[in-house]
Amino acid sequence: MHLVHEELERQKVECAQKEEILQKREDDLRDKDLKLQESLIGFSRFLQENAVKKKRAEKKSADEIKSRLEKEQEIIQLEEALLKLKLHRSATLANLDRLMMYQKYLESVVEKATQYHEINDLMIRHATLDASRQDLKEHLAMCTEHNDELRAEFQNYKKSTANEIMTLNNEVSMTKQFVEQKKLETSQLQLQIDQMLQMAAARTLARSQICMAAENLFFRIDQVSVISRPLQDNPIKNLDMVSDFVTDLNYIQKLYKGTYGRNPTPKGG
Missing domain, CATH: 1.20.5 (Single alpha-helices involved in coiled-coils or other helix-helix interfaces)
Structure with missing residues (x-):
């Protein structure tokens, strides 16, 4: 333990x-x-x-x-x-050399010219002339534009006038055709009128001849008839009288031939 x-x-x-x-x-x-x-x-x-x-x-x-x-x-x-600056410098120098010729030329002009005493006066005159040239150029452009507008307006007027003339010519042609048609219709109507006048003249002549014949018959019958009758203005009435006379004459002839019996009664005298 x-x-x-x-x-x-x-x-x-x-x-x-x-x-x-x-x-x-x-x-x-x-x-x-x-x-x-x-x-x-x-x-x-x-x-x-x-x-x-x-x-x-x-x-x-x-x-x-x-x-x-x-x-x-x-x-x-x-x-x-x-x-660029170098190029510009070179161009400027070249331009300067070129302008120096103009400078010398302007100096020689000023020396010889009597109305210009300095180059500035000559440059001012040049600027004035250049401005006048520019004004004349603008005026010429305006005149040219105005001339173009007038030409375009004239062309439009000419075109519209030509169209109007063409329309009038068409109307004149249609009018001529209408006149010719009316002339033809007038000729036809005149021919019809002439024919109608001829027919009327023929009828008038025939009527006159009939009237004269009726009057002749009336006078001849009046000479042989025992009944005196006045001459009428209407030839139909005269012909009626002639017809009555002829009827009476035929009746008398038939009476004598014994056609109507023993005691016939005549119509007229």
Whole structure:
């Protein structure tokens, strides 16, 4: 029992030692973990700072590249401007050389001319003449435009007049056709009238002949008739009298031949 107790004590001591060792290891591990966390935090901060520095460096590099490109573009533009200025300078010098000839010419003109004392007077006169020329040019343009308008108006009037003349010619032609038609109708009507007049004349002649014949018959009958009758203006009545006489004469002849019986009664005298 004593041995068991000692063994238990020994095991307790060993357990306590082991616990102490484990506790120490745990403390060491905790310290290492804290140090590791601090190290990680520091490394993370270092990475963040490096990322910020990298972004700043990249931005600075991009800005420097952009600035370099802008400067290069500006240099190109300045070189082009310089080239243009050199060309302009060359052209200006050439123009100056050319104008110097005019300057010398104007000076010689001023020296020889009496009405111009300075080149400025000559230039003013030239400006006046040029302005007059410009005014005349504008006036010529206005006259030309007005002439074109008049020509166009004349062409339109000519065209409208031609159309009107064509219309009038058509109307005249139609009127001539109408007149010819009316002349033809008039000729036909005149022919009909002539025929009617001829027929009327023939009828009048026949009537006159009939009237004369009726009067002759009336006078001849009146000479042989025992009944005296006056001559009528109407030939029909005279012919009626002649008809009555002829009827009576026929009746008398038939009476004598015995056609109507023994005691016939005559119609007229």
